[in-house]
Amino acid sequence: MKKLLPVFALLCVVAVACGASEEEKAKAQDEAEQKVNEIIQELEASAEETPEPVAPDTMMVDSTAMDTNQAAAADSAQ
Numbered sequence: 001m002k003k004l005l006p007v008f009a010l011l012c013v014v015a016v017a018c019g020a021s022e023e024e025k026a027k028a029q030d031e032a033e034q035k036v037n038e039i040i041q042e043l044e045a046s047a048e049e050t051p052e053p054v055a056p057d058t059m060m061v062d063s064t065a066m067d068t069n070q071a072a073a074a075d076s077a078q
Helices: 002-015 023-048 068-077
Strands: none
Touching: none
């Protein structure tokens, strides 16, 4: 066990030394925030645009849909 303690301590020191510095972490955080802000601005800009209305003749009609009154009439006819 006493032999493993210095090896473990050395591994901890190497792991900490190889990590990103505070400046690199801050820079990465700033870049991530800028990307998020750009995406949010793009989404807000696209949300402000009004969509073109759909012309009545191009709307899709569900041919399988049935009015409830028609369904009741069909059931009573049988």
